[in-house]
Amino acid sequence: MNNGDFERKDVPGPGTCHSIHNSQSAKDVDEPSASWVRRMISGFRIIKYIKQFVRRQIENFCISLNAISFWLQHRILKQTPEKKRAEKNLLLPLSEMDQDLLGMYIRWNAHHTEKTVRYKKNVGRGHAKPQLLRNALDEWHRRGYPRRKWIEWAEENLVDYQIWNQSGEPQIHPEKELPAFHPASPIIDVLFNRVSTRFWKAAPVKDKIIKEIVTAGTYAPSSCNRQPWKLYIRRNLELEETSRLPGVSNETLIDRAPVVIYITIDNRFYPEVWAPALDAGIIGLQLSLAATANGLAGCLMYGAENFDQEEFRRLYNVPKYQFMYLLFLFGYPAERTLTEKRSHPDDISIYV
Ligand SMILES: Cc1cc2nc3c(=O)[nH]c(=O)nc-3n(C[C@H](O)[C@H](O)[C@H](O)COP(=O)(O)O)c2cc1C
Known part of the structure; x- marks a missing residue:
């Protein structure tokens, strides 16, 4: 697989040398056959341009089809093949x-x-x-x-x-707070204790700690080392104990979480379909583990098509080429959900 290695067309390569050689040898041939060769070359060029033109039109057509298909599914049908499949299996x-x-x-x-x-x-x-x-x-x-x-x-x-x-x-189970972790805690303990939390104490998270968590995020692997992340960080300054809130809808959580990180990916260099979403997910996990290691806890939240990307871009002045796949909300936990909900390794491993 090419895996994102593009070949630049403006860098001189073997093709360029080859064409110089051709133009020199063309001088040596006699006039009538030279004009015949020129006609052939211009004929090939015209065919090449037509091909390029048709190709561009087909590409534009595909892009439009994608946009129309997305619009029809989300705005008119309010149904996608994925939703349909999930509904069928749930029923x-x-x-x-x-x-x-x-x-x-x-x-x-x-x-x-x-x-x-x-x-x-x-x-x-x-x-x-x-x-x-x-x-x-x-x-x-x-x-x-x-x-x-x-x-x-x-x-x-x-x-x-x-x-x-x-x-x-x-x-809510406030008595089951996270163990006291600090950045020097053994990583395996941190891994086994990461858990989603949706209720936080009314305590702000210091900028220094947010920066430490983001720094840990920068150590996440990314496809072709593109490091395509831009994290939009919102600190909520009017905090109240979230356990007193009426519910945990995504909207309420975003409004009330002490810190919300919107994980966006600059999608300009991705020939792959899935890599941007994977890169977002991987840094998301890295951030949530780093938060756990700092005695914080939070919750990842799906963005992508569940989110009004246009509104998000407008609100935070986000360029069009950055797509928000995921959010990470965190703070000092006021509760702990039950961690013992993990699959048994034998149930998920297939040795091949
Ligand atoms: C890609 C992804 C999207 C998620 N989206 C949401 C969400 O929209 N709302 C929410 O409350 N939790 C969301 N979660 C958190 C999951 O519900 C949670 O990880 C899951 O219940 C397992 O619990 P745990 O994190 O404690 O292991 C999401 C998690 C992932 C990985």
Whole structure:
């Protein structure tokens, strides 16, 4: 694969020497055949220009098709092939799900249950997910599949749900704060303790620490070492204890998080389709690990097509070629979600 190695057309290369050689030898041939050669060359040139022209038109047509397709899917149909596929699989009867799909379905519903019970009940967030989760867990047990840690985690979220259902109060676990980490903590401890947190203390994060976290971000690998990141950093100066907020919708979190980092990628040098998103994800993880190592905690958040990129560009004066894939929100944690929700290594490894 070319992997992003472009060849510059303006650098003299073997082709240029070759054409000089050709023009010198053309002097030696007699006049009639020289004009015939010239006609041939100009004929080839015309064909080349026509080809280039047609090619450019097809390219423009493809770009327009992409834009039209995006517009139709997002503005008119409000449906994409990806959404359609996910919906179809989410609606599959449990008995038709294979073990992997059932596992993902349980984790998905447990995640949503975990978020639901962090609202006050009167916010009216759905009760459907916990019921779906209960049924899926019963199916898992009925089939005699292993009782992995994340199954326990899903069951614990249902316990939270029952308490929430009776009390109506958000089920947040402030007593389970992160262990006290500092930059010299063993990296493996940091890795095993990174966890998403959506509630923060009303404590600002010092600029020096933000800079340290960003510095750690710059050590992230990037495809072809492009280091294409531009991080737009918003510090929220009017802080209040987020555990008193009515909910954890993405909008609320962005408004209330002590620090929000919008991760954008300069997409001007990417011939690959997926590399920009991967580069954004990798620096996102690096930032979140660095935050954990500094005793902070936060939450990555999907940007991309879920976000109004135009509005974002306008708000922060972002150039058109920077695309915001991901956000990282963080601060000093006021709660800790349950960490023991991890896959078993045997369930995800296939030695080939
Ligand atoms: C690419 C990506 C996008 C995410 N988007 C959101 C989001 O929009 N809102 C949110 O609350 N959490 C979001 N998260 C956080 C996940 O919900 C969280 O990582 C997941 O539940 C696993 O929990 P953990 O981070 O504690 O391991 C996102 C995470 C990733 C990696």
